[in-house]
Amino acid sequence: MQSNLDLFTRPVDVPPLPRVLLQAVLTAFALSALVFAANWRYGYNMGDEGWAWHLSQLVLDGTLPVRDHFSYDPGRYLWVAAWFKAAGADGIFWWRAAGAAFGALGLACACGSMHWARLPLAARILFTLLLAMALAYPRHKVYEQSWSLIATAALFVALLRAGTKSWFCLGLVTGVAAILGRNSGLYCCLAAFAGLALHAQRYGLRSSRRGGLAFCAGVLAGYFPMLLWFVRDRVFANAMIASVRFTSDWQIPLPIPFPWRVRQMLGSVADVQTVATSWLSLATFLVYTFGLVELLCQRRRYITSEPALLLRAAALFVGIPYLHQGFYRADFGHIAQGILPAFIYLATWLRGGRHSRLAWGAAAIWTLMCICAWLPNVPCVNAWNANRHVPGSMVKQELGGARLVVDVNQARLIDQFAQAMHECAVGHEQALAMPYYPGMLPLVRRASPLWDLYFLYPRDMLFQRQQIARLQAARVKVILVHTEAAIDQRSDLRIGSTNPLLLEFIQERFKLRSILADGGRLYVRDCPP
Known part of the structure; x- marks a missing residue:
């Protein structure tokens, strides 16, 4: 049996x-x-x-x-x-x-x-x-x-x-x-x-x-x-x-x-x-x-x-x-x-x-x-472990039509970006977050004015000029740029190396407003002080 x-x-x-x-x-x-x-x-x-x-x-x-x-x-x-x-x-x-x-x-x-x-x-x-x-x-x-x-x-x-x-x-x-x-x-x-x-x-x-x-x-x-x-x-x-x-x-x-x-x-x-x-x-x-x-x-x-x-x-x-x-x-x-x-x-x-x-x-x-x-x-395990290790490191935040539990520094960064957009009365395609923030724009219900959404790799000068033309046509007002971020900590993959012409245009034509929670730089144009 x-x-x-x-x-x-x-x-x-x-x-x-x-x-x-x-x-x-x-x-x-x-x-x-x-x-x-x-x-x-x-x-x-x-x-x-x-x-x-x-x-x-x-x-x-x-x-x-x-x-x-x-x-x-x-x-x-x-x-x-x-x-x-x-x-x-x-x-x-x-x-x-x-x-x-x-x-x-x-x-x-x-x-x-x-x-x-x-x-x-x-x-x-x-x-x-x-x-x-x-x-x-x-x-x-x-x-x-x-x-x-x-x-x-x-x-x-x-x-x-x-x-x-x-x-x-x-x-x-x-x-x-x-x-x-x-x-x-x-x-x-x-x-x-x-x-x-x-x-x-x-x-x-x-x-x-x-x-x-x-x-x-x-x-x-x-x-x-x-x-x-x-x-x-x-x-x-x-x-x-x-x-x-x-x-x-x-x-x-x-x-x-x-x-x-x-x-x-x-x-x-x-x-x-x-x-x-x-x-x-x-x-x-x-x-x-x-x-x-x-x-x-x-x-x-x-x-x-x-x-x-x-x-x-x-x-x-x-x-x-x-x-x-x-x-x-x-x-x-x-x-x-x-x-x-x-x-x-x-x-x-x-x-x-x-x-x-x-x-x-x-x-x-x-x-x-x-x-x-x-x-x-x-x-859920990752969030629990992070909060156990550093109490208060995870917070509830209204994001993308839902209440999520996210890292406190990430929540602060999103709030700062959203506040700048509100103060500058940003339109549908008048904001940009780069190089590694493609998920920022859907949180604030905006669309990217550029073809690239993820600025990971080198682009030639012709492509960068096309990107600049799109920026100008859309009359972009707010741009978040992290100039030191790079895949695998490789300096040749920073935005200044992959898209130097685009970064130079932003730094010359936009005003540096503040440095945000993660070290990103917030640039604005046509925005009240």
């Missing part, structure tokens, strides 16, 4: 597919709603989060969704703008709600694929909870995080069902991925090619060719809205092409924080998080290296139709390309963005058998590393 523990950890029988999907969707959205409710009020990232929020507002107002020069492509802004339109509001709450809902889609795909692969209940519960925590941070990177889980599920279905319809659907997922972010589209293509190679081993080259053709057709169908947009709108096409050409200028690598590069004493929560991130980085590479070796050595096992093995292969094929997303610039935000398929890969080993204890031991170590690396960054 089987014990209750055995029933909890052994492989399960798969219920009908509609029931699997319903359970996955309900579980994912309920869990995501709980995580969202616990976190949405805490913190505000004036950089990337504010940038994405502002761009989504501009798209809602009819601006082209190519105001950035990264791989954040139009899909995410259109998704958020649709939420804004449905809600009749474009505040920070709805921006975060749209991201949480998208994360829930990825979590639902992960839940459903693990259930369909007959993984034990304990494994599904553990890794569903870990993924829910992982999707809570960083908020602005949830689209790549979620899509890596969606792609894993789609490739799993293609390998399991092995028909042309499944490969077409995988192509559709890949095409849509490229609309959300060109990097994700490329990673999905690479994963699909690896999946087609495994498909050829199982069913032969002829079947693999049919699957490949169906996949290509799906990619074209998924990406068709972008192709149509390219043909019908030359301004959009030119802006997209320019953003691709600019890729080499904005990509700044950061070394991977392997343990031998991190010498940190465990004196604070931040120190624990740093060390945990370093070991998690190493563990991720070890997991995928082991996965590749195991796949090559045991390739005959993968020719079978065992669902757990095919899910393992899918997670491996998707996860390896996403390592580029996570580790090219290896701060924790990017690492968190690129390693979620590894969670599903590890879950597939928790199926009992002779290696069961070893697998559960590895899962326990992975869980500990993830909790130590992620949990201090989860917004």
